[in-house]
Amino acid sequence: MTINEIAEMAGVSxxxxxxxLNDGYVSDEKKDRISAVIEKTGYVPSVSAKLLRSHxxxxxxxxxxxxxxxxxxxMTDGISRRLSDEGYQMLLACTDNDEKKELKxxxxxxxxxxxxxxxxxTIFTAAHRRFLDxxxxxxxxxxxxxxxxxxxxxxxxxxxxxxxxHLAEKAEKVGMISVTSSDAAVGRNRRNGFLDAFKKxxxxxxxxYIRVSGFDAASGEQETLALFKEHPxxxxxxxxxxxxASGASRAxxxxxxKVPRDVQLSGFGDSTVSEVLYPTLTTVHLYYEKAGSSAxxxxxxxxxxxxxxxNEMKFSYEIKIRESTR
Numbered sequence: 001m002t003i004n005e006i007a008e009m010a011g012v013s014x015x016x017x018x019x020x021l022n023d024g025y026v027s028d029e030k031k032d033r034i035s036a037v038i039e040k041t042g043y044v045p046s047v048s049a050k051l052l053r054s055h056x057x058x059x060x061x062x063x064x065x066x067x068x069x070x071x072x073x074x075m076t077d078g079i080s081r082r083l084s085d086e087g088y089q090m091l092l093a094c095t096d097n098d099e100k101k102e103l104k105x106x107x108x109x110x111x112x113x114x115x116x117x118x119x120x121x122t123i124f125t126a127a128h129r130r131f132l133d134x135x136x137x138x139x140x141x142x143x144x145x146x147x148x149x150x151x152x153x154x155x156x157x158x159x160x161x162x163x164x165x166h167l168a169e170k171a172e173k174v175g176m177i178s179v180t181s182s183d184a185a186v187g188r189n190r191r192n193g194f195l196d197a198f199k200k201x202x203x204x205x206x207x208x209y210i211r212v213s214g215f216d217a218a219s220g221e222q223e224t225l226a227l228f229k230e231h232p233x234x235x236x237x238x239x240x241x242x243x244x245a246s247g248a249s250r251a252x253x254x255x256x257x258k259v260p261r262d263v264q265l266s267g268f269g270d271s272t273v274s275e276v277l278y279p280t281l282t283t284v285h286l287y288y289e290k291a292g293s294s295a296x297x298x299x300x301x302x303x304x305x306x307x308x309x310x311n312e313m314k315f316s317y318e319i320k321i322r323e324s325t326r
Contacts, residue, residue, distance in 0.1 A: 061109030061117040070271035078292025123182040138302035159317040160193025168201035170326040171236035220247025242267035264325040279323030
């Protein structure tokens, strides 16, 4: 079915059908005829033809580091809802935490005429910055603060500091399961917030009491077992994500350590797992869905107004004290 055929069936000109499809002026009588034909035939305008007419594809590229993450799925849900409300469709690309794949997908999206890109920030390299600086479509970075780019992120440092201050009241020997410091939000800001809070409380955390984990539960379990083998006197364990904390919880059960009597345990993110663990996990609630929705809104503003200046938004948090801490 073509525009010419729609025009013939409706008894109007091709130009009139084109104006109707592109929200131009058409008399009510002709609108009704065209609408009736479209409903009868099930005609759907070609996306590529629409792109040629409007110079917009109504597609947004979204680059995520992994699929099996509660926080990422909640942010993605927020993005999807906002884009759908505004008539846009989301194209999702998963990198499996490989920064080289991030660059590959960024280039792929640019070459395939998406209207904009939302990049879930993880590790930013010089190659990332070079590419983003020459990108000719709007981009918003989500979950990391990157100066010079529009971005939306959480106040990870202060959240970790506040949680650490609470934990320090009933702690003596503190261990930490962190992640690579190449990840600024999780590996640096959260770690430094905890370190500064315990330091102010008079509790020093030596380097040997800090282990670097992957982002998965199995790695968190492995690093916790290794940490307690070296330092069995730890009475407080802080983890920079809930997923890592779930692995740590398994390790503590293996070690016959009671939570929170022997070891108080905390996570970060307030994911679904935090409330199904036993005992329930003390953690930090971050507003993931709202952050995702706001990232989509910010990107759409840049699309609508290409001269819109670089913008950033920092979200707050809420400390959730549950059964895993004293």
